[in-house]
Amino acid sequence: MSDMWYLTGFIAVAAAATFATRVIPFLFFHRHTEHPLVRHLGRYLPAAVMALLATVFLQRSATWNNALPGFDALVPAVLVVAIHLWRRNALLSIASGTMAYMAILQLNLIQA
Structure with a gap:
C-alpha cells in the first residue's frame, strides 16, 4: 500500500513541476511580449x-x-x-x- 502512495506522490510532484514549467513563462513574459529579446527568441x-x-x-x-x-x-x-x-x-x-x-x-x- 505504501508503494501506491509513493507512486501517487511522485506522479503528483512530476505533474506539478511540468505544469509549472509551462505556466511560469506565460506569467513572467506577459508584460514583456514586446521586448526585443522575447520577440527574437519567439521568432528563431x-x-x-x-x-x-x-x-x-x-x-x-x-x-x-x-x-x-x-x-x-x-x-x-x-x-x-x-x-x-x-x-x-x-x-x-x-x-x-x-x-x-x-x-x-x-x-x-x-x-x-
Whole structure:
C-alpha cells in the first residue's frame, strides 16, 4: 500500500513541476511580449530547436552503413518537411513522419 502512495506522490510532484514549467513563462513574459529579446527568441528559437532535434535524430537513429545510407531517417524527414510546407500543420507533419519512420522499422525495409 505504501508503494501506491509513493507512486501517487511522485506522479503528483512530476505533474506539478511540468505544469509549472509551462505556466511560469506565460506569467513572467506577459508584460514583456514586446521586448526585443522575447520577440527574437519567439521568432528563431523554435526553428533552432527543431534543427537541433533533426540533427540528433539523423545522427542517432539513422542506419548509415547499408545499401541506402540514412534511408530510414531521411525519407520521414523529407516527408515531414513536405507535408508541413503543404498543409502548415505541425501535428499532421510530425505524425506522418513518425508513422513513416515506424513503418520503415517495423516492415524491416532497411537491410544492414
